[in-house]
Amino acid sequence: MPEPVLDLPDGAARELYRAILAEGGRIRVGEIRPEDDAAVKQLADLGLLVLRAADGSYSAVNPRSVGERIGADLREESARLLARAAAVPDLLDDLTQAYDVAPRRMDPVGGVRRMAGMQEIRHLISQLVKDYPHEALCAQPGGARPPEHMNDSLKQSRRYIEAGGSIRTTFEPSVCSDPPTVGFALESTRIGAPIRVLEGTFTRTLIFDRTVAMIPAASDNTVVAVVDDPAMVAYLVGVFEQQWAQALAVDWASLAAGSSPATYEQVGRLLARGLTQRAIASRMGLSERTVAGHIARLREVYDAETLFQLGWQMRGARTGESGG
DSSP states (O other): OOOOOOOOOOHHHHHHHHHHHHTTSEEEGGGOOGGGHHHHHHHHHHTSEEEETTTTEEEEOOHHHHHHHHHHHHHHHHHHHHHHHHHHHHHTHHHHHHHHHSOOSOEEETTEEEEESHHHHHHHHHHHHHHSOSEEEEEOOSSSOOHHHHHHHHHHHHHHHHTTOEEEEEEOGGGGGOHHHHHHHHHHHHTTOOEEEOOSOOOOEEEETTTEEEEESSTTSSEEEEEOOHHHHHHHHHHHHHHHHHSEEOOHHHHHTTOOHHHHHHHHHHHHTTOOHHHHHHHHTOOHHHHHHHHHHHHHHHTOSSHHHHHHHHHHHHHTSSOO
16 A cells, blocks of 8 residues: 655645636646646645646646545554554563563662662663553652753653653752752643652652662662562552651742742741731731732642632641641
């Protein structure tokens, strides 16, 4: 079957087609100007012009029938590609089985597997992302993110989310003063991978599908322990969920726009304590309009419809009463 035609006529070809229609729908080969040769070829390749050998002329064809033919060709090609796509997993089944039983380059120590070297660790993470595509829980202390890693992280997160997975991440509060990391957190949150900030000390942890976890096995993070014992993973998941409930949901959009983290957080703390918008404005020496802007952002962050609901959710996030 010939490849479906996808290149539609350009402006010159469309103009020539209209001119041919205006002249009765036919043009003799000898009347074609040299500058129109390319346009005639386009129209003929599409089937909008048909050469009549009997009188040496091109006749215009109804675009509706041409469109139906091209559409049918594309649908047929799409069906063929879908059939090929459905067959791919079976065609790769032998390689999939070999991958599943292949030993990973990790050394078992005391029931926990270890891996050393940043390149090997990054490779392992890329494998885990593909093998466990449903949920990723990430505790990431250490301040601002390395700029050279943020673009790759966003691309990986976007692919994970688009494939149906979910991602939640905690950072340290210090990232709120680093514009590149704020921009990264804003974009991550926009694609559906929310990031909160957690005060205090916490351990770098990656958990995939509540089945396998990675934790540091060296102070410089160049060695990791890979845990797949169900009881140990369940414990790490419980720790993450407690920390997530205590972490602060941040208005990354306001921070990216230049708002002060201290002002934004103070408005949130006072609101969580039950103060009214007017009382907050008076306490902080701000206009009610400015406070209203901060509260509007907070309602977006916490997905709250009313001030009462917002205050309740913010109090719950700080006390651990709400999973948030």
